[in-house]
Amino acid sequence: NAGVTQTPKFQVLKTGQSMTLQCAQDMNHEYMSWYRQDPGMGLRLIHYSVGAGITDQGEVPNGYNVSRSTTEDFPLRLLSAAPSQTSVYFCASSLDHYNEQFFGPGTRLTVL
Amino acid sequence: ELKVEQNPLFLSMQEGKNYTIYCNYSTTSDRLYWYRQDPGKSLESLFVLLSNGAVKQEGRLMASLDTKARLSTLHITAAVHDLSATYFCAVPKETSGSRLTFGEGTQLTVNP
Numbered sequence: 001n002a003g004v005t006q007t008p009k010f011q012v013l014k015t016g017q018s019m020t021l022q023c024a025q026d027m028n029h030e031y032m033s034w035y036r037q038d039p040g041m042g043l044r045l046i047h048y049s050v051g052a053g054i055t056d057q058g059e060v061p062n063g064y065n066v067s068r069s070t071t072e073d074f075p076l077r078l079l080s081a082a083p084s085q086t087s088v089y090f091c092a093s094s095l096d097h098y099n100e101q102f103f104g105p106g107t108r109l110t111v112l
Numbered sequence: 113e114l115k116v117e118q119n120p121l122f123l124s125m126q127e128g129k130n131y132t133i134y135c136n137y138s139t140t141s142d143r144l145y146w147y148r149q150d151p152g153k154s155l156e157s158l159f160v161l162l163s164n165g166a167v168k169q170e171g172r173l174m175a176s177l178d179t180k181a182r183l184s185t186l187h188i189t190a191a192v193h194d195l196s197a198t199y200f201c202a203v204p205k206e207t208s209g210s211r212l213t214f215g216e217g218t219q220l221t222v223n224p
Contacts (some may be wrong), residue, residue: 031210042116042200042214043155050210058211090154097210100145100157 001026004104006091012110013081021076021107023091031094032074033058033101034066036087043090049074050097081111114139116203118215125191126223133186133218135201144177144184145202145212155200159186191222 007022025032033048035058045058047066055066063085065077074093078085088108092101115138125131135144146158159168161177161184168175172195174187184201198219202212 033210033212035214040216042216043202043212044214045211048211059213092155094210097204098143098160098162100160101210101212102157103147103155105154 003027004091004093004102006089006104006107008107009105010108012112013078014112015081015083017081019078019081021078021089021091021109023074023076023104024072025074025091025093025102025104026072027093027095027102028071029093029095029102030071031097031101032068033092034064034074034076035090035092036060036085037090037106038087046076046089078109083111085109086111114141114203114205114213116201116213116215118199118201118218120218121216122219122221124221124223125188127192128190130190131188133188133199133220135184135186135215137182137184137201137203137213139182140179141182141203142179143204146175146184146186147200147202149198149200149217151197158199188220191220193222193224196220196222 004025034046035043049055049068091104094101144161147155159175164179166177198217200217202214205211
């Protein structure tokens with residue numbers, strides 16, 4: 001199993017550009033989440049999904065969209081990038097709400 | 113609103129010494145998770161604590177959960193350099209949900 005994979009590993013955007021961060025898992029996990037990690041703030045939940053076709057907002061959803069058309073994939077879209085979205089983004093998945101979440105390698109995003 | 117507080121945030125200790133990291137949270141929860149993150153890397157699951165009084169041990173690390181006190185501890189025994197990392201605790205927002213709130217993290221440095 002590859003586990004949780006994310007692409008790209010690094011990305012530089014200009015303010016106003018849009019892009020999609022890809023996340024996939026091959027563990028047949030129902031639960032998937034997107035977090036951002038900023039220095040001194042731990043990880044903050046952006047959006048999450050409890051199964052294909054079901055998504056909901058986390059604590060910092062503004063400026064981001066998600067969809068979940070398959071169990072495996074959970075892409076995160078930045079609609080119009082802003083410097084405040086410079087961060088490291090992690091995707092995670094878990095079998096159910098009791099088990100631990102498995103994290104992808106992360107995407108380091110810089111918005112100029 | 114759920115708040116998760118870790119202390120200390122920075123910990124420098126000598127090899128061979130013992131120490132405890134504390135994780136306090138503000139609302140009722142029956143579960144708590146501990147993760148480790150090495151610099152520039154992703155998060156790795158350490159412990160899943162699923163009930164009051166749960167205690168788990170792996171090598172030189174032992175975690176416990178007291179749901180009545182809303183407190184978890186991560187005890188380090190006879191620290192070695194390889195344990196240098198940032199340690200996060202995370203608590204679910206709802207009893208049957210998967211949305212996690214993370215603490216800020218404790219950056220541990222073990223010096224020879």
